[in-house]
Each structure stands twice: as structure tokens, then as C-alpha cells.
Amino acid sequence: MLDDASGTLAQWITSRAPQGIHVTGHSQGGAQAQVLSAVMSDRDVPIASVTTFNPAGISRDVGNLANPSLIGAVEHRVSAGDIVSLAGRTYLDGDVVIYDLDTIDLSSPWALWSHILTAHVDQWSREGLYDLTSGYSTPVAPTPRSGEPVVVAG
Structure with missing residues (x-):
């Protein structure tokens, strides 16, 4: 099934973006990317x-499929x-940028677990990420939490 679906997707991508697509993802979506x-x-x-x-890793078998060229x-x-x-077992070869969140309160074990749970649940609960009225023509940026860096790409 993967072969059939990936063949169709490969045709769709190459017909619309012959120079390649930009792929991104967060958490499990990072593994899927x-x-x-x-x-x-x-x-x-x-x-x-x-x-x-903050991607999950992928299996070595899948990682070995990658054609770096x-x-x-x-x-x-x-x-x-x-x-x-x-x-996961591996990541696609590339640069890894590790940053420290100075907003994490490490004074108690509960504070750390609270951060971990909030960091993932809060992303999915932001209404701005799911603005279906825009028809996906206008990028929708979520409001950052207190202490989050704000990066504007232009």
C-alpha cells in the first residue's frame, strides 16, 4: 500500500514542484516529515x-532509504x-540546533512534567492554528506563550 500511495504522491509532487518541496513538522509530525x-x-x-x-526519530530502515543527493x-x-x-532510532542527516528554554521552572518535579505536558497539548489547543475560514490562503500565526521567542520569517 505504501508503494502505491507514495508513487501517486511522488507524481503529484514532481508535477507541481519539480525543484522539490519544503517539508516541516513538529513532534510526531517531525518524524513524519x-x-x-x-x-x-x-x-x-x-x-x-x-x-x-522537537521531532521524534525514525527507524534506521526508513532513514537508510534517504538519498542525500x-x-x-x-x-x-x-x-x-x-x-x-x-x-526513534535515527534522524535524517543534517544540522541539529539545541536550545534551552529558560522558561522551564525546575524547582519541583511537577513543574517539569507540567511543562512537558503543556508544551505539547498547548500547541494543539491553539485555535489560530486551525483557522478554516481563511481557506488556507493566509498564514495564521499562533500567539506565543509567555517567554516564547517570536520569530518572523519573511
């Missing part, structure tokens, strides 16, 4: 770039202490 990039590059589909945020810049951004990034 790596899997997509590895599988598509194995099918001679160029990947312009891969950017992940068809994958552009790869960057994994990982916050120190993120438990999700410990999952």
Missing part, C-alpha cells in the same frame, strides 16, 4: 529542505529536555 522526505528521495523526488521541531538542507530544532526527541 523525515519519513516523507526519505521515502520520496528514494523514489527520485527532490526535497528542497526539511525542518523539524536529493535532499536539501536538513535542520532539526530541539529544545533541551524534550522527551519526544528521545524516541
Whole structure:
């Protein structure tokens, strides 16, 4: 089934983005971004770039599918202490940027667990990420939590 679906997806991507697509994901989506990039590059589909945020890792078998000559810049951004990034066996080869969140209160064990739970649940509970009225034509940026860095890409 994966072969049938990936063949159709490969055709769709190459017909619309012959120079490659930019793939990104957070947490489990970061693992899925790596899997997509590895599988598509194995099918001679160029990947312009891969950017992940606190990604789970992927299996070595899938990682070995990746064709580095068809994958552009790869960057994994990982916050120190993120438990999700410990999952999996490998990552796509690329740069790893580790940053420390100075907003984590380590004064008690509950504070750390509270941060871990909030960091993931809060991302999915932000209404701005799911603005279906815009027709996906206008990027919607969520409001950062207190202490979060704000990065504007232009």
C-alpha cells in the first residue's frame, strides 16, 4: 500500500514542484516529515529542505532509504529536555540546533512534567492554528506563550 500511495504522491509532487518541496513538522509530525522526505528521495523526488521541531526519530530502515543527493538542507530544532526527541532510532542527516528554554521552572518535579505536558497539548489547543475560514490562503500565526521567542520569517 505504501508503494502505491507514495508513487501517486511522488507524481503529484514532481508535477507541481519539480525543484522539490519544503517539508516541516513538529513532534510526531517531525518524524513524519523525515519519513516523507526519505521515502520520496528514494523514489527520485527532490526535497528542497526539511525542518523539524522537537521531532521524534525514525527507524534506521526508513532513514537508510534517504538519498542525500536529493535532499536539501536538513535542520532539526530541539529544545533541551524534550522527551519526544528521545524516541526513534535515527534522524535524517543534517544540522541539529539545541536550545534551552529558560522558561522551564525546575524547582519541583511537577513543574517539569507540567511543562512537558503543556508544551505539547498547548500547541494543539491553539485555535489560530486551525483557522478554516481563511481557506488556507493566509498564514495564521499562533500567539506565543509567555517567554516564547517570536520569530518572523519573511
